[in-house]
Amino acid sequence: MGKQINVALIGNPNTGKTSVFNALTGLNQKVGNYPGITVEKKEGVCKLPRGVKAHIIDLPGTYSLNASSLDENVVIELLLNKNDKDFPDVAVVVSDVENLKRNLLLFTQIKDLEIPTILVINMADRMAYKGISLDIDVLEKELNTKIALVSTRKKTGIDDLKNLITNFRDLPTQPCLNAREIDPDYFTRLQSAFPNQLLYKLWLVITQDVNFGNVSRKEVDALDDFKTKSKSDLKRLQQKETIKRYQFINNTLKKGQTIDLAAAKDLRIKLDRILTHKVWGYVVFFMILLLMFQAIYDWSSIPMDFIDGLFASMSEWTKDHLPQGQFTNLIAEGIIPGLGGIVIFIPQIAFLFLFISILEETGYMSRVVFLMDRIMRRFGLSGKSVVPLISGTACAIPAVMATRNIESWKERLITILVTPFTTCSARLPVYLIIISLVIPKGRFLGLGYQAMTLMLLYLIGFGAAIGAAYILNKVLKIKNRSFFVVEMPNYKLPLFKNVALTVIEKTKSFVFGAGKIILAISIILWFLASYGPGDDFNNAEAIVTSQYSKENLDTETLQQHIASYKLEHSFIGLTGRAIEPLIQPLGYDWKIGIAIVSSFAAREVFVGTLATIYSVGSDEEDTIKNRMAGEVNPILGTPLFNFASGISLLLFYAFAMQCMSTLAVVKRETNSWKWPTLQLAAMSSFAYIVALIAFQVLK
Amino acid sequence: MQVTLAQLKRGQSAIITDVSSIHIPLKLLEMGCLPGNMVELVQVAPFSDPLYLNINGSHLAIRKETATHILIEITNG
Ligand SMILES: Nc1nc2c(ncn2[C@@H]2O[C@H](COP(=O)(O)OP(=O)(O)OP(=O)(O)O)[C@@H](O)[C@H]2O)c(=O)[nH]1
Numbered sequence: 037m038g039k040q041i042n043v044a045l046i047g048n049p050n051t052g053k054t055s056v057f058n059a060l061t062g063l064n065q066k067v068g069n070y071p072g073i074t075v076e077k078k079e080g081v082c083k084l085p086r087g088v089k090a091h092i093i094d095l096p097g098t099y100s101l102n103a104s105s106l107d108e109n110v111v112i113e114l115l116l117n118k119n120d121k122d123f124p125d126v127a128v129v130v131s132d133v134e135n136l137k138r139n140l141l142l143f144t145q146i147k148d149l150e151i152p153t154i155l156v157i158n159m160a161d162r163m164a165y166k167g168i169s170l171d172i173d174v175l176e177k178e179l180n181t182k183i184a185l186v187s188t189r190k191k192t193g194i195d196d197l198k199n200l201i202t203n204f205r206d207l208p209t210q211p212c213l214n215a216r217e218i219d220p221d222y223f224t225r226l227q228s229a230f231p232n233q234l235l236y237k238l239w240l241v242i243t244q245d246v247n248f249g250n251v252s253r254k255e256v257d258a259l260d261d262f263k264t265k266s267k268s269d270l271k272r273l274q275q276k277e278t279i280k281r282y283q284f285i286n287n288t289l290k291k292g293q294t295i296d297l298a299a300a301k302d303l304r305i306k307l308d309r310i311l312t313h314k315v316w317g318y319v320v321f322f323m324i325l326l327l328m329f330q331a332i333y334d335w336s337s338i339p340m341d342f343i344d345g346l347f348a349s350m351s352e353w354t355k356d357h358l359p360q361g362q363f364t365n366l367i368a369e370g371i372i373p374g375l376g377g378i379v380i381f382i383p384q385i386a387f388l389f390l391f392i393s394i395l396e397e398t399g400y401m402s403r404v405v406f407l408m409d410r411i412m413r414r415f416g417l418s419g420k421s422v423v424p425l426i427s428g429t430a431c432a433i434p435a436v437m438a439t440r441n442i443e444s445w446k447e448r449l450i451t452i453l454v455t456p457f458t459t460c461s462a463r464l465p466v467y468l469i470i471i472s473l474v475i476p477k478g479r480f481l482g483l484g485y486q487a488m489t490l491m492l493l494y495l496i497g498f499g500a501a502i503g504a505a506y507i508l509n510k511v512l513k514i515k516n517r518s519f520f521v522v523e524m525p526n527y528k529l530p531l532f533k534n535v536a537l538t539v540i541e542k543t544k545s546f547v548f549g550a551g552k553i554i555l556a557i558s559i560i561l562w563f564l565a566s567y568g569p570g571d572d573f574n575n576a577e578a579i580v581t582s583q584y585s586k587e588n589l590d591t592e593t594l595q596q597h598i599a600s601y602k603l604e605h606s607f608i609g610l611t612g613r614a615i616e617p618l619i620q621p622l623g624y625d626w627k628i629g630i631a632i633v634s635s636f637a638a639r640e641v642f643v644g645t646l647a648t649i650y651s652v653g654s655d656e657e658d659t660i661k662n663r664m665a666g667e668v669n670p671i672l673g674t675p676l677f678n679f680a681s682g683i684s685l686l687l688f689y690a691f692a693m694q695c696m697s698t699l700a701v702v703k704r705e706t707n708s709w710k711w712p713t714l715q716l717a718a719m720s721s722f723a724y725i726v727a728l729i730a731f732q733v734l735k
Numbered sequence: 736m737q738v739t740l741a742q743l744k745r746g747q748s749a750i751i752t753d754v755s756s757i758h759i760p761l762k763l764l765e766m767g768c769l770p771g772n773m774v775e776l777v778q779v780a781p782f783s784d785p786l787y788l789n790i791n792g793s794h795l796a797i798r799k800e801t802a803t804h805i806l807i808e809i810t811n812g
C-alpha cells in the first residue's frame with residue numbers, strides 16, 4: 037500500500053476527539069473538559085493492522101456543518117474540498133454516550149456528504165453510571181454505519197476502531213436523510229441546475245458562504261433560471277431540516293438505546309447547587325484563586341531557594357575547576373546565571389499549569405463562564421472571555437487562540453486586545469524577584485505580605501484588562517449581534533495522566549522555549565559586557581589603579597572597582613548610558629534599562645540579563661537576589677531596588693506589551709497589523725506613564 | 736399571554752412550543768432547542784442572566800435576551 041489513509045476525527049466539542057487522537061497516534065495533544073480545547077487542525081500517524089498506515093487529523097469540535105464560529109469553519113472547509121490534500125478517505129465521528137442524541141445530528145449531516153463514516157461512541161465507561169444501555173447491532177443498521185464503542189479512559193474499543201479504519205472500503209456511504217424532502221420543488225430545481233453535484237453539498241454552499249471545489253455561492257446566485265430564496269426563507273428551511281434530523285434520530289434511539297433513570301447517578305445537580313450558586317459560586321471561585329496564589333508563592337519558595345543556591349555554586353565550581361580564560365568566563369558568567377534565571381521558576385510555572393489544567397479537566401471552567409457572563413458583558417466581553425483571561429496567566433499565546441469560540445466578533449476582538457494585560461508566567465520571574473527584594477516578609481491573617489502583593493499584581497492585571505475592555509467597548513464601532521451559548525459539561529474526576537502530561541509538557545516548553553532565547557541573549561550580552569571600545573575600557577586597570585593609588589585599597593576591593601569600571605565602559609555600558617535619561621525618572625539605572633530593552637524579546641529575559649551583567653561586573657559568585665540587593669542607585673545613594681523603584685518596575689512590567697510572540701499571534705488572529713501595533717503602542721506608553729508616576733510619588 | 740423561556744422559574748420544566756427562527760441562531764436549534772422538546776431551568780446567575788438549562792438532555796447556558804424568543808408551555812411548577 038503506497039498511500040496513507042486520511043482519517044478525520046469529527047464531532048461535537050468535548051466528546052473526546054483529542055483523547056481518541058492520542059490513543060490512536062500515541063501523541064499527547066492537550067485534552068480538557070471544556071468545549072473548545074482544540075482550535076486548530078492537529079495531525080498524527082497511526083499504525084494499523086497489516087502494515088497499513090493512517091494519517092489522523094484531529095479537528096476542533098463542531099455542533100453541525102452549519103458553521104457559526106472560526107474553529108468550526110476549519111471542519112467544513114476540509115470536508116467540502118475534495119482537492120484538499122487532507123480530504124478524508126474516512127470520517128470518524130466521535131460522540132459522547134451521554135449526549136448521543138445531540139451528537140448524532142452532526143453524524144447524519146456527515147453521512148449526507150456520502151463520505152465513508154465510522155461512528156465512535158466514546159466514554160463507554162460512563163454507561164453503567166448513567167444507566168445507559170445500547171443495542172449496537174440495531175444502531176448500526178438504523179444509521180447505516182459501523183460503530184466502535186470506545187472508552188479512551190479504560191482503553192477499550194481502540195482496536196475495533198483501528199480494524200474499522202483499515203477496512204474503510206467496506207463502509208456504506210448511503211445518506212441517512214433525503215435532503216429533497218424538506219422542500220421537494222426547490223431541491224429538484226437546484227439539482228437540475230447542477231446535475232453533477234451532490235445535493236446536500238449544494239445546500240451547504242447556498243446556506244453559508246463556503247466554497248468547495250468548483251461551485252461557489254456566487255455561481256449559484258448568478259444563475260438566472262434558478263432563483264434562490266431569501267435569507268429568512270433559507271433559515272426556515274434549515275430549521276425544518278434540523279427538525280427532520282431530530283425526528284430520525286429520536287426514532288433510531290428509541291430502537292437502539294434504553295436509559296434506566298433509576299440507575300443513573302448525578303453528581304452534577306448536587307455540585308452545581310453550590311458551584312453555580314448566586315453567592316456560594318463566587319465565594320468558591322474566589323477561594324480557588326486565593327489557593328492558587330498561595331501555592332504559587334508560598335509552596336514553591338523552598339525548591340526555588342534550593343535552585344538559586346545550586347546555580348550560584350555551579351558558577352563558582354566552574355570558575356574553580358575549569359582552566360582560567362575567556363571561555364570559562366563565558367560559561368560561568370554568561371550562560372549559567374542566564375539559565376539559572378529561568379530554571380528557578382520551574383516550581384511556580386508547574387503549580388500554575390497544575391491549577392489551570394485541573395480547572396479545565398473537572399469541567400469547572402464552564403461554570404465560571406456561566407457565573408461571569410453577566411459581569412463581563414458590561415465591559416464588552418463575553419463570559420467566555422474568562423477562559424482566555426485565566427489561561428492567560430500561563431501564557432497569552434494560547435489564550436489569544438482560545439478566543440476562537442467566542443461567537444461575537446466584537447467581544448472576541450476586545451478579548452484578544454486585552455488578554456496580554458493578564459499576568460502571564462513570563463512576568464512571574466520578574467515579579468517574584470522584585471517582590472522578594474522590596475516587600476517585607478511579615479504576615480497578616482495568615483497570608484504573607486509578599487504573597488498578597490503578588491495576588492494584587494494579578495488583580496491589577498485583570499483590572500487593566502477589564503478597564504481597557506470597557507474603553508474599547510465604548511470606542512470601537514463594530515456592529516454585531518451578541519449571542520452566547522455555552523455547554524455545561526458533566527463533572528469529571530481529572531485524569532492524573534492528562535493533568536501530569538499538561539504540566540510536564542507546558543513546563544518543558546516554557547523552559548526550553550525561554551531557555552533558547554535566554555541562552556542566546558546571555559551570550560550576546562556577555563560579549564557586549566566583556567568588551568568595549570577605546571582606551572577607557574582597554575586601560576581600565578591602569579586608570580583605576582592610579583585613581584585609587586592614594587587610598588591604599590586591598591587587592592580585592594581594587595579588583596572590584598576595576599571590574600565595574602570596565603563594565604561601565606563596555607559596549608553594553610555605553611548603550612545603557614545612552615538610554616539612561618529615559619529611564620532615570622522611573623528610578624532605574626542603566627543595567628535595569630538594558631534588562632528592560634532585552635525584555636521586549638520576551639519578559640522572562642529580565643532576571644537572566646541582570647544576572648549576566650552583574651556577573652561580569654564582579655568577581656564573587658553570589659545568588660542573583662543578593663546581587664540585586666547590593667546594588668546602589670548611582671544618584672540617590674540608596675539601594676537601587678527600594679520600595680519606590682521596585683513598585684515602579686512591577687507596574688511597568690504589569691502593563692507593558694513586551695512579547696514578540698504575542699504580537700505575532702494577535703496579527704494572525706485579527707488578520708491585520710493594526711491591532712498588534714495599537715497594543716504595543718498603547719500598553720507600553722501607559723506602562724511608562726504609570727511607572728513614572730509611581731516612582732515620583734513614592735520616592 | 737404567551738409564556739417565554741425567560742419567565743421559567745428555577746426547577747420548573749416546560750415544553751418548547753415555538754422558536755422565533757429569525758432571532759435564534761441555528762446553532763441553538765441544532766443543540767436541541769426545537770419545538771416539542773423538554774426544557775428545564777436548572778440554575779440562574781444573578782439578575783437571572785444567563786440561564787442554565789437542560790434542553791432535551793443537553794445542559795447549556797444562554798442569555799436571557801435569547802430566551803425571550805423561545806415560547807414555552809409550562810408543564811410543572
Ligand atoms: N469518562 C471518560 N472521559 C473521557 C473519555 N475520553 C475523554 N474523556 C474526557 O472528556 C473530556 C474531553 O476530552 P477531549 O479529548 O479534550 O475532547 P475533544 O472532543 O477533543 O474536545 P474539544 O477539542 O474541546 O472539542 C476530557 O476531560 C477527557 O478526559 C472516556 O472514554 N471516558
Ligand SMILES: [Mg+2]
Pocket residue numbers: 053054055066067073074095096097
Ligand atoms: Mg480536542
